[in-house]
Amino acid sequence: MSRPSTKPRSGMRDFLPRDVARRAYVVSVLRQVYERYGFVPLETPAVESLAVLSGKYGEDERLIYRLLLRGEALARALGRRADAAALSADDLSEEALRYDLTVPLARVVAQYGAKLPRYFKRYQIQPVWRADRPGKGRFREFYQCDIDAVGSPGRLCEAEVLSAVAEALAALRLDDVAIHLNHRGLLRAVLAAAGVPEALGTSALTALDKLDKIGPEGVRAELDARGVAPEAAARLLDRVARAEGAEDPRASLAAFAADLGEGAAAAGELADLLDLLAVTKAAGRVRFDPALARGLGYYTGAIFEVRLTGYGFSVAGGGRYDGLVGIFGKQDVPAVGCSIGLERILVVLDERDLYPPLRVGPDVVLCWFGVPGRTVLAAAAALRAGGLRVEVYPDEAKLKKQLAYAASEAVGAPFAAIVGPDEAAAGAVTVKDLARGEQATVPQAEAAAWVAARTEPSEAAGRARPEPGR
Amino acid sequence: MSRPSTKPRSGMRDFLPRDVARRAYVVSVLRQVYERYGFVPLETPAVESLAVLSGKYGEDERLIYRLLLRGEALARALGRRADAAALSADDLSEEALRYDLTVPLARVVAQYGAKLPRYFKRYQIQPVWRADRPGKGRFREFYQCDIDAVGSPGRLCEAEVLSAVAEALAALRLDDVAIHLNHRGLLRAVLAAAGVPEALGTSALTALDKLDKIGPEGVRAELDARGVAPEAAARLLDRVARAEGAEDPRASLAAFAADLGEGAAAAGELADLLDLLAVTKAAGRVRFDPALARGLGYYTGAIFEVRLTGYGFSVAGGGRYDGLVGIFGKQDVPAVGCSIGLERILVVLDERDLYPPLRVGPDVVLCWFGVPGRTVLAAAAALRAGGLRVEVYPDEAKLKKQLAYAASEAVGAPFAAIVGPDEAAAGAVTVKDLARGEQATVPQAEAAAWVAARTEPSEAAGRARPEPGR
Secondary structure, X not given: OOOOOOOXXXXXXXXXXXXXXXXXXXXXXXXXXXXXXXXXEOEOOOEEEHHHHOOOOHHHHHHOOEEOOOHHHHHHHHHOOOEHHHOOHHHHOOEEEOOOOHHHHHHHHHHHHHHOOOOEEEEEEEEEEOOOOOEOOEOOEEEEEEEEEEOOOOHHHHHHHHHHHHHHHHHOOOOOEEEEEEXXXXXXXXXXXXXXXXXXXXXXXXXXXOHHHHHHHHHHHHHHHOOOOHHHHHHHHHHHHHHOOOOOHHHHHHHHHOOOHHHHHHHHHHHHHHHHHOOOOOXXXXXXXXXXXXXXXXXXXXXXXXXXXXXXXXXXXXXXXXXXXXXHOOOOOOEEEEEEEHHHHHHHHHHHOOOOOXXXXXXXXXXXXXXXXXXXXXXXXXHHHOOOOEEEOOOOOOHHHHHHHHHOOOOOOOEEEEEOHXXXXXXXXXXXXXXXXXXXXXXXXXXXXXXXXXOOHHHHHOOOOOOOOO | OOOOOOOOOOOOOXXXXXXXXXXXXXXXXXXXXXXXXXXXXXXXXXXXXXXXXXXXXXXXXHHOOEEOOOHHHHHHHHHOOOEHHHOOHHHHOOEEEOOOOHHHHHHHHHHHHHHXXXXXXXXXXXXXXXXXXXXXXXXXXXXXXXXXXXXXOOHHHHHHHHHHHHHHHHHOOOOXXXXXXXXXXXXXXXXXXXXXXXXXXXXXXXXXXXXXXXXXXXXXXXXXXXXXXXXXXXXXXXXXXXXXXXXXXXXHHHHHHOOOHHHHHHXXXXXXXXHHHOOOOOOOOEEEOOOOOOOOOOOOOEEEEEEEOOOOOEEEEEEEOOOOHHHHOOOOOXXXXXXXXXXXXXXXXXXXXXXXXXXXXXXXXXXXXXXXXXXXXXXXXXXXXXXXXXXXXXXXXXXXXXXHHHHOOOOOOOEEEEEOXXXXXXXXXXXXXXXXXXEEEEEHHHHHHHHHHOXXXXXXXXXXXXXXXX
């Protein structure tokens, strides 16, 4: 048998220890901030029934990973058609991998409604799977970090969600956050006012959404190509240009929405939200963006996207969607949420080198010679009792080789400890600072203090700490 | 369209906030202990290629969840056979869900060998999927918490793995841990000495493994049914009975292994291991169990299983397997590991109520009346700045209704804070202890201190804390 490839599947990744530490750092910061805003954690299975997922993602539904039927169910499915070519994916599968965290939330709200708070503010940080073409910051297995506030149609929820996201990104030291804000109702109204036929609405918004990238003339050409009449395109672009005059987002919105008849309610909602945001952590970060459309069809009110300077992708996005959460139940359930994309955050933190010191691996590699294994393990226990992370060199080897192992890049231990016959007789250990070369023989019970005194405070703070309450 | 079921798939579970907190508590304890022993974290994708998984799990391979081919690959596969009934699962899939954490480890060692330390001590805490029949503590999606020490054939690694597991279970306040220990080489030797034909070896061990449950006479009957000659069965059971005379595991092993010719090397390894374990956290917990066989075929040396009083299942198990990790590479790689079953640990902690206080949800629900939204959000920010977890009541409602929401079982907030016109004018907030009824109006900046003074220290300790180093 030929050896199979040991690479991870296309678009999926193995996370070696340093990667895990970086991911865990970001997740831990998000979790803390989310909890400070009163969000509570939810986790759902990786596998959902296709009946739950289907019809929710438009044409992206083809990106869902389906599970093959098993055993007798598969045999029955295959027996149902004589001709193999007549079989479809629907015949061969009834469950699939989680595609996002919003549909599972809707399922959970329908299933456990009475057990959940009337206002359910949940966060969920789990992987999702999409059979998409891999690219920069785009993978087939990736984590979403979602917060959603379910149960209220009010502006306070929207403001809290955006404040939490702004505070989380600030806690990650991302200080160039721009929150782009728009409203679905306003988009509908502006299309109507410009005279774009309803049938061309979605297509026109797709063109408008590119304003940042291709400029007004580019949008005008694309609208033309999409069949929007030149006068309608001109009215649309003219109104968008009005919004650009003002620095303050409220003034910008007011200029844009003036005389916008049926958009008045949406504009009012957005003005109220902007007013609220001025006292939150999102203050100074928000801009009214009349060209922001966002892809997903299920939004019904405010929509937003978070961008950073110099990146073509957004790092977070969301909005109000009052029709989706209730889809599995008997009534509509208003909701607003935002998803932070973990993988994109990591791309930015990597490039900007914004991690705190995150040491993984042992503080100390315990090296030994001329003593029995019991003596080695007893020393390891004594060092661990002092709080040190200790790796025991597992085989007999020359001391030089053991020390080289401790200092090797792959291990990267800052310290070694040595137990030979003299140390053993005295209940001592020789501790060695591998970077500075300094060393001392100290009682085993004092090794942790010796190490701590030679460790940068920031490094110590970067070490794993108990998190008993989660 | 009829509404789909909103239950999770059979054998899979939704974790509501309290469940998530309990699971996270256990994981956090395991992680801390594993890291203290020098293990470093690894994560691998949920999806593996079938070529990597196949041939590793014996007849359990049928429990693997396969992914259906997509798009053109599926069309090609279907076009390859005229007759649908001639199609097999192998035609229709080429990737599958992770079935355990050991095969991915072997893949990672082969793929990144040179980047990894020569001795790779990794821990991995991730879900796996098996299409098994669900039962108590047995699910189709469940977490494994594995540690493995790769690269050394020595006893020190085995002792360290068992010490780490014992320390982790002790940290979870499981104080009735019994570590059953045996050795594959010893099992082979005892079968040979008893005169059990090699062809019946595995079958005989399956019978012997039930000694705990069905007693010697039950095992004798089952050996008979499996075709083992009565004299061979008698010799086997006689030797096992010898081990039962001694309390001390080393004496028990010595009695068992006396005159065991070709088992001497295995017995010697086990004796060395028992000697080492006496100075570790596993001391006093270990027993030599000559009937322990363990199912998986890949073990080559010491094997072990951790049991608790009164449970028919083991909570952890593992052993030395020197043939598996190298399977994807060019040479054998010695390894020893142990897997703690998270779901079973949770069953026991639930039944014994061994959790520390794990409050989830807000410390404070912020209630309000007669003030604008900005005032509410500014008060929320002030309370959060003091370290409180604050949920803002999102809609206009009577104060009584808001307080009832805060105290409701689903929310379970210990405190409410109230902002009305008087508080707003004074930059104050009225804080209310919802259990005791006590309340006071204090400056917003002092609300956190007021709450902290009325929170049990154990509760405060149970709250989520920063974990920046992971």
